Amino acid sequence: xxxxxxxxxxxxxxxxxxxxxxxxxxxxxxxxxxxxxxxxxxxxxxxxxxxxxxxxxxxxxxxxxxxxxxxxxxxxxxxxxxxxxxxxxxxxxxxxxxxxxxxxxxxxxxxxxxxxxxxxxxxxxxxxxxxxxxxxxxxxxxxxxxxxxxxxxxxxxxxxxxxxxxxxxxxxxxxxxxxxxxxxxxxxxxxxxxxxxxxxxxxxxxxxxxxxxxxxxxxxxxxxxxxxxxxxxxxxxxxxxxxxxxxx
Amino acid sequence: xxxxxxxxxxxxxxxxxxxxxxxxxxxxxxxxxxxxxxxxxxxxxxxxxxxxxxxxxxxxxxx
Numbered sequence: 001x002x003x004x005x006x007x008x009x010x011x012x013x014x015x016x017x018x019x020x021x022x023x024x025x026x027x028x029x030x031x032x033x034x035x036x037x038x039x040x041x042x043x044x045x046x047x048x049x050x051x052x053x054x055x056x057x058x059x060x061x062x063x064x065x066x067x068x069x070x071x072x073x074x075x076x077x078x079x080x081x082x083x084x085x086x087x088x089x090x091x092x093x094x095x096x097x098x099x100x101x102x103x104x105x106x107x108x109x110x111x112x113x114x115x116x117x118x119x120x121x122x123x124x125x126x127x128x129x130x131x132x133x134x135x136x137x138x139x140x141x142x143x144x145x146x147x148x149x150x151x152x153x154x155x156x157x158x159x160x161x162x163x164x165x166x167x168x169x170x171x172x173x174x175x176x177x178x179x180x181x182x183x184x185x186x187x188x189x190x191x192x193x194x195x196x197x198x199x200x201x202x203x204x205x206x207x208x209x210x211x212x213x214x215x216x217x218x219x220x221x222x223x224x225x226x227x228x229x230x231x232x233x234x235x236x237x238x239x240x241x242x243x244x245x246x247x248x
Numbered sequence: 249x250x251x252x253x254x255x256x257x258x259x260x261x262x263x264x265x266x267x268x269x270x271x272x273x274x275x276x277x278x279x280x281x282x283x284x285x286x287x288x289x290x291x292x293x294x295x296x297x298x299x300x301x302x303x304x305x306x307x308x309x310x311x
Binding site: 044077112113114136137138142 | 251253255256257260300304307
């Protein structure tokens with residue numbers, strides 16, 4: 001058993017991006033658009049943290065204010081970008097030709113591959129709460145793709161549910177990587193079994209959990225390696241976890 | 249010959265291919281690209297690239 005790191009919510013990188021001034025073109029929304037971003041790993045100006053974990057390079061806990069705030073159309077290659085909407089509404093536009101609006105529980109997997117652009121916008125009237133996860137691809141310059149799905153918290157209660165990965169009902173990602181979500185009642189214990197030699201990054205969206213013996217509160221996270229069994233105990237009602245399993 | 253990925257946007261640089269359209273000849277080593285060079289797509293500095301050992305997709309046309 002081995003803990004690579006424990007990252008408390010307040011230790012993450014923090015950026016506050018406004019839609020005026022130097023970022024007026026990059027950040028959509030006017031005149032008072034604000035994006036807040038807590039980064040678990042080094043990202044953009046935040047370079048004093050953890051570089052990544054396995055294939056994960058970005059884990060951003062972001063809030064877009066209403067009024068069209070978000071990121072204007074901008075380019076990507078190669079990265080597989082996933083968004084998990086926690087609240088509000090996210091409108092995603094991409095150069096594959098997709099315009100999609102995602103609400104709480106909805107998520108997408110956008111593989112930029114040989115090249116694509118996207119815009120991420122909150123055109124709703126309340127804040128949009130989104131987790132952005134970027135992972136290295138299994139292959140470079142693959143054809144771009146976009147897939148979306150929905151996590152039904154009520155139907156999946158107290159069950160570790162695979163959202164992305166090689167499981168029935170999950171979105172495929174073409175590599176040994178898996179994203180799961182668990183919404184649990186207080187007091188329940190769950191067992192997560194990473195595939196051989198894989199690591200696990202666990203992030204507390206809501207509530208409180210004890211994971212591999214470490215108590216984690218809201219927006220705390222932990223990474224584990226060399227674990228065949230990871231015990232997860234929900235310590236609060238409606239504890240909500242995002243679990244990313246990656247090769248190391 | 250190595251490959252490097254921009255951590256800002258995912259743009260990839262392949263030493264074998266260079267970037268002739270940006271004035272970098274095929275075969276140019278990463279170490280020989282100036283330190284003030286930035287990602288042609290997103291402006292991320294050279295220091296924000298990571299060496300990767302990821303094969304190309306069979307459908308890729310990296311040249």
